[in-house]
Amino acid sequence: MKIIVTKNYEEMSAEAFRLVKEVVKENPEAVLGLATGSTPLGLYAEMIRDHRENGTSYRRVRTVNLDEYEGLPASDERSYAYFMRHNLFDGLDIELKNTHIEDGTAAAPEAECARYNALLSVLRQDIQVLGIGSNGHIAFNEPGTPFDSVTRVVTLAESTVRDNSRLFDRIEDVPRRAFSMGLRNIMNARRVLLLANGEKKAKAVYGMVRGEVTEQLPASILQRHADCILVCDEAAARLIS
Ligand code: PGA
Secondary structure (H helix, E strand, O other): OEEEEEOOHHHHHHHHHHHHHHHHHHOOOOEEEEOOOOOOHHHHHHHHHHHHHHOOOOOOOEEEEOEEEOOOOOOOOOOHHHHHHHHOHHHOOOOHHHEEOOOOOOOOHHHHHHHHHHHHHHOOOOEEEEOOOOOOOEOOEOOOOOOOOOOEEEEOOHHHHHHHHHHOOOHHHOOOEEEEOOHHHHHOOOOEEEEEOOHHHHHHHHHHHHOOOOOOOHHHHHHHOOOEEEEEEOOOOOOOO
16 A cells, blocks of 8 residues: 655645546546545545646546435435535536436335446446545445445444534434445455545554454455555554654
């Protein structure tokens, strides 16, 4: 695993942006694996700024997102589909039909997971952006997730429900289940770019980088990825440096 430690969140985002832009410049039809959450917001803001100032085009880029809450339609402001449009896609020239995410309202969840897995086998990520949960999850692959997992409906850990409750009026409103890419889908990416910032992530980052490779800390599987880059700020890197 290659590790880049930056001074702060802004520098982490700038470094992440440099790596994503490199992929798009090299291949205008690249497949970007994208993530939601607070961590990649700075990266997305940089992509939008660069698109406006320098005209970098995403017209032929394809995207696949990691996960979506069960039960929330794309029109719901708390859905990840909405998050992506609001925080990234609306600011780029990307075609919405080239952006993919699980349908949280699918009437047949198993068929929806099968559809998404089939899509991922065609749209292999040239780069997969990831955040990390304070419990070491990546996407909604919580501790105990089998390494050979693929897209399926999962139950969120209590700590994840708490971490994500800041985006909901009440903790009871946080969906308890979600569709999530599995660890095998993530490991299939050509390159993985994991971003982490802040003291709250230091322990999970330590486990991911220096701990044993164990299903109890899902992100530790990335030690086995041939091209994984961790970009984190000094606070998140505190225990590894
Ligand atoms: P965050 O979430 O970016 O909002 O911290 C990361 C995650 O849970 O994967």
